Amino acid sequence: MSPNAISLDGLTVRYGKRTAVEGVSLGVAQGAVYALLGRNGAGKSSLVRCMLGQQKPSAGSATLFGDDAWSRRTALMDRIGIVAEEADAPPEMTVKDIAEFSARVYSRWNQQTVDDRLKRFGIPSSTKYGTLSKGQKKQVAVAFALAMSPELLVLDDPTLGLDVVARKSLYEEVIGELADRGITVFITTHDLGAVETIVDRVGILKNGQLVLDEEMETLKSRFRRIRFTSQTAALSGGTLVAASVRQWGSGTEAVVMNYDDVAFERFRSEANLTSADVAPLSLEEIFLAVAGENLGA
Amino acid sequence: MSSILVIARRELRERSFIFFTAIGVAILPYLIALLPGASSFGRREIVGAIGLIGGCAFALGLAIVLGSSIVGRELSDGRLSFYFSKPIAPASIWFGKLTAALFTILVTFAIIAVPAYLGAGGHWRAVWTMDPALMSALLFGIALLLFVVSHAVTTMVRSRTPLVLLDFACLAVFAGAVWMLVRPLLAGFALKLATGVVSAIVVSIVLVLTVAPSWQLSRGRTDRRRNHIELSRVLWISVAVILLLAAGYIGWVVSASPADLISDFQFDQAPAGPWFMMTGEVKGRADYHPLFLINSANGSIERAEAPFLWYASFTRDGKAMYWFRPEGFRRNAIRGELWYRRLDDANAKPVSTLIPIGARTHIAVSDDLHRVVTLDNGILTIHDVTRGAIAGSVRMPESGSSLYASMYFVTPDVVRVLERSYPSREERPTTMRIYEFDAAHRSLVKTGEATFVTKGIHLQATEDGSKLLVGLYPSRKSAVVDAHTGATLYEVPEVVGWPHLLGDGSVVGFAREADGTHCRLVANGAVVRDIKLPDAKSTYYAREVEPGKVLVRLEGSKTIILNVRTGVIEKSVDHLLVMQSFGAMSDPRLAKLDPNQPIIGQDATRAFVRWNPATGEKTTLVKIGG
Numbered sequence: 038m039s040p041n042a043i044s045l046d047g048l049t050v051r052y053g054k055r056t057a058v059e060g061v062s063l064g065v066a067q068g069a070v071y072a073l074l075g076r077n078g079a080g081k082s083s084l085v086r087c088m089l090g091q092q093k094p095s096a097g098s099a100t101l102f103g104d105d106a107w108s109r110r111t112a113l114m115d116r117i118g119i120v121a122e123e124a125d126a127p128p129e130m131t132v133k134d135i136a137e138f139s140a141r142v143y144s145r146w147n148q149q150t151v152d153d154r155l156k157r158f159g160i161p162s163s164t165k166y167g168t169l170s171k172g173q174k175k176q177v178a179v180a181f182a183l184a185m186s187p188e189l190l191v192l193d194d195p196t197l198g199l200d201v202v203a204r205k206s207l208y209e210e211v212i213g214e215l216a217d218r219g220i221t222v223f224i225t226t227h228d229l230g231a232v233e234t235i236v237d238r239v240g241i242l243k244n245g246q247l248v249l250d251e252e253m254e255t256l257k258s259r260f261r262r263i264r265f266t267s268q269t270a271a272l273s274g275g276t277l278v279a280a281s282v283r284q285w286g287s288g289t290e291a292v293v294m295n296y297d298d299v300a301f302e303r304f305r306s307e308a309n310l311t312s313a314d315v316a317p318l319s320l321e322e323i324f325l326a327v328a329g330e331n332l333g334a
Numbered sequence: 335m336s337s338i339l340v341i342a343r344r345e346l347r348e349r350s351f352i353f354f355t356a357i358g359v360a361i362l363p364y365l366i367a368l369l370p371g372a373s374s375f376g377r378r379e380i381v382g383a384i385g386l387i388g389g390c391a392f393a394l395g396l397a398i399v400l401g402s403s404i405v406g407r408e409l410s411d412g413r414l415s416f417y418f419s420k421p422i423a424p425a426s427i428w429f430g431k432l433t434a435a436l437f438t439i440l441v442t443f444a445i446i447a448v449p450a451y452l453g454a455g456g457h458w459r460a461v462w463t464m465d466p467a468l469m470s471a472l473l474f475g476i477a478l479l480l481f482v483v484s485h486a487v488t489t490m491v492r493s494r495t496p497l498v499l500l501d502f503a504c505l506a507v508f509a510g511a512v513w514m515l516v517r518p519l520l521a522g523f524a525l526k527l528a529t530g531v532v533s534a535i536v537v538s539i540v541l542v543l544t545v546a547p548s549w550q551l552s553r554g555r556t557d558r559r560r561n562h563i564e565l566s567r568v569l570w571i572s573v574a575v576i577l578l579l580a581a582g583y584i585g586w587v588v589s590a591s592p593a594d595l596i597s598d599f600q601f602d603q604a605p606a607g608p609w610f611m612m613t614g615e616v617k618g619r620a621d622y623h624p625l626f627l628i629n630s631a632n633g634s635i636e637r638a639e640a641p642f643l644w645y646a647s648f649t650r651d652g653k654a655m656y657w658f659r660p661e662g663f664r665r666n667a668i669r670g671e672l673w674y675r676r677l678d679d680a681n682a683k684p685v686s687t688l689i690p691i692g693a694r695t696h697i698a699v700s701d702d703l704h705r706v707v708t709l710d711n712g713i714l715t716i717h718d719v720t721r722g723a724i725a726g727s728v729r730m731p732e733s734g735s736s737l738y739a740s741m742y743f744v745t746p747d748v749v750r751v752l753e754r755s756y757p758s759r760e761e762r763p764t765t766m767r768i769y770e771f772d773a774a775h776r777s778l779v780k781t782g783e784a785t786f787v788t789k790g791i792h793l794q795a796t797e798d799g800s801k802l803l804v805g806l807y808p809s810r811k812s813a814v815v816d817a818h819t820g821a822t823l824y825e826v827p828e829v830v831g832w833p834h835l836l837g838d839g840s841v842v843g844f845a846r847e848a849d850g851t852h853c854r855l856v857a858n859g860a861v862v863r864d865i866k867l868p869d870a871k872s873t874y875y876a877r878e879v880e881p882g883k884v885l886v887r888l889e890g891s892k893t894i895i896l897n898v899r900t901g902v903i904e905k906s907v908d909h910l911l912v913m914q915s916f917g918a919m920s921d922p923r924l925a926k927l928d929p930n931q932p933i934i935g936q937d938a939t940r941a942f943v944r945w946n947p948a949t950g951e952k953t954t955l956v957k958i959g960g
Contacts, residue, residue, distance in 0.1 A: 052559075086415075086556065089418075089419065090418070090555075091415055091418045091419070091555050091556045091557075092555060092556060092557050092560075093553070093555070093557070093560065110418070111421050111422065111423045112421065113421075114418075114419060114420050114421040114422075115421035119419040121415055121419065123412055125412065125413040125414075125415045125416040125419070126413075126416050127344075127348055127408075127413065127416065129348045130344070130347070130348060134344075134347060138340065138344050139420065141336075141340045142337060142340055142420050142421060142422055143420070143421065144421070
C-alpha cells in the first residue's frame, strides 16, 4: 500500500507563547483533492509552510510521500508544485528568466505548459515579475507549478486576485484534470463554493486546531438544515445534534451535524411536528456552522 | 555544484545594472583629469589615484550593500520561499549568492581600477607602491569580511527580536576575551605573535561567517527569527571554540619555562643583591620572550610580568626591578605603565607606578626607585613614586619626536638631561645640550652643550654621573666630557679601540694588533697601560666589578677579571659567558657590581651558573633545554 501523499502527525507551531497550530494530524491519500479551510489567522499558512519543509514545526511531524518534509525537503520539492499565497519570485526577474531558472533546478520541465498558459491569459514572458498584477502573478505561479509535472500540487489560496474566468479555469480545468490524472492536490482557500464540487476531503482549521477532517460526501450527508414550527427545546431531547440553532420567523432553524432519515423521523414524531423542512447545506454553510464566530470552539 | 551556479547566475542577472554603474564610475577619473587645473597634479597621477580609490570604495561599499541585502532582504520580505519551494539545497542558495556577490565585487573593482591602471601607465607606481596583485588580494579579503559581517548583522537586526541584545552582549564578551588573551602577549612585547593570534582569530571568524549562513538557511529556512537564532548559535559557539583554542595556544606560549629557551639569550645581573633576570627565544613561540627573575642565592625562579630585557631593569641599589608594561595602543603607538617589584621582600607582588609611558618615552629612575623621571613629547616630569604624585614638570625648550635624551638623577630633586638628535643618515654637526631640572625650585637650566660631527652619539656616564664618554659613529672617535658643562676633558686616542668608561673617568679599550689583543687604559687622554691579553677569537668587555678591575670575556677561551691598573689577570674561569651590563633604560650610567657578590654567566652547556671569583666555585642555577 502506497503511503499517503501528505501525513501530518501532531503538528504544532508556536511563535513564542502564541500557538498557531496545535496538534494537527491528518492524512491525504495519493490522488485525492484536499481542501483545508479556515478563517484568516487560523494557522493555515504556518501549517502549509511546515508541510512543505520551509519551517520546522515546534512539535510533531509532516511527511510527504512517506518522507519527512523537513529533512528531505530538497528531494521532495522536485515532486511538488507550489502556488504560494504571496508572490515570492524576485520582482526584477522577467517571467522568462524565472522560467529558465526553474527549468534548470527541476528534473522535469515542460516549457510548453508555461507558454500555453501565459499566452492564454495574455501575459508577455518579457514582463518583469514585479510589474504583473496580483492575478497575473498567480497565473504565472500556476503555470510554473504545472510545468514541473508535480505529483502533488499545493495551492495556498490560489484564487486570491484571480478574475472569474481565471478562477473557473483553475478549478474546472486544472484541478479537475490533475485529479483525473491521479495527482494529489492540497488547497487552502476561502472560495468554498468553487472547491465544493471538486474536493474529495475537507479539513477545517479553527484557532490552530483541526476541528473537522472528513470526506466531502460524508460531510455533506450528515449536515442538514431543519426548519420547524416548534420550541427549540424539542430538538435537544432527540438524537440529532445541532451545530447551530436560531429563531426562524415564528419557528426554529437548526443545523444538525449527524443527520439521518430515521433519526429525523423519530424526532418529528416525538416532537409532534406538523411542518418540518430538511435541506442540504453548501460547504460554505457547513464552514460557517463549524468555524463561524458565533459558534464557539 | 550546478545549483550553486544556477543561483549565482540568477543573482548576477538580477544585479547586472551594477556592472553598468561601475562602467560609469570608471569614466569619472578621466573626466576629473580633464578639469582645469588638474594638469598641475599630473593627469595620469589623478587617473591612477582616483581610479583606485574609486574602485576600492565602490567594491567595499558594494560588499556592505550586498552583504546586508542578498539574503536579509528576501528573508524579511518573505521571498526566500521562492528558493525553498524548489529542489535547491540551502547550501546551494548561500554559496550561489556568495559566489555571485564576490564575483560582482571583483569584476566591478576591475572595471573601475583596470582602466585607471592602464591610463596611469608608468605613473601608477608613483601613486601606489603596493603590488597590484597583492592589493587585489587584500581588497578581496576585506570585501569578504565586510560582506559576511554585513550579512550577519543584518540577519540579527532584521529578525526584530530581543535576541539581538544577546548578540551585542556576546560581542562585548568576545572583544573583552580577545583583549584578555592578547594582553599577556603584549605584556611580553610579542607584537608579531599578538598580531598573528588576532589575525588568526579574525580569519577564523570570517571563515565561520562565510560558512555559517549555509547552516543558518538549512535550519532557519524561511523563518526570520529562526534564521537569527541559528546564525547566532553557530557563530557564537564557533567563536567560543576559536577563543578556547586561542586561549589554549596562548596558555602554552606563556607557560614557557627556562628549560624551553633555545637561543638569543640575554641576561642582566642586579648591581647588588642575588637577583638576575634572563630571557631568550623560546621554541615555537615566535617573538614571545618570557623574562625570568632568578634569585642566585636560593635558586628560586619566578616569571617577571615584564617584557623582554630591553624594557626591564634593576635599580642601582638592587632592591627593586622595574619595567614598562604595555597596555594597548593609542594613536598607533604602544602605551603602558611603569611597573615595579620590590626584591627585598620575597612576597612582594608587581605594582604599577601608574606612570603612563609609551615605547618612545624616555625613563630614568633614582637609585632607590623613589623617583622616576620621564620625557614624553617634550614634557619632562619627575614623579614621586612613594607619594604617587608629580614632583615637578617642565616643557623642554626643544622638543619633538626627533630628539633623543639620556637622563639621570643628580640628586633626588635634580635631573640631568642630555638631549640630542636621533641618529641621522649622514655625518653632520650634532649638538648635545645639557639641562638640569630642579623639581624643588621648578627651574630648568641649560648647563652646557657640546657639538660633534657624527651620525650619532653613544653615551656612557660614570657611576656618579660627573663624566661622560661620548662615542661617535661611524668614526669611532670618542671623548670624555664634563657631564655638567659638556666641556671636553680629553679625547681618547684611536689606538684604544671601542672604549668603555670606568668609574674614575678613565677609559679602557681593546684593540686587535698583529701580535694579539691589547687592552689599553687611558687617563687624561694618554695611554697609561698597554696589556697584551691571552689569545682569543674575540674579546668582550662585560663590566667593571671593582674600581680598576674589569670583567672580560675572551671568546673560545675563558673569562677573566683583569686589573687594568696593574695589568694582572687576577681571576680566571673557563667557559663562562658573561653579558655586558646594559644602561638602565635612558640612564647612561653603567653600574658596577657589588664586589662581594658572585658573577652570573652561562657555561658551555648554556646553563646559568654562579661564579664566585673569591673561591673559584661555580654553581649551576638554571639548566637550559631540559
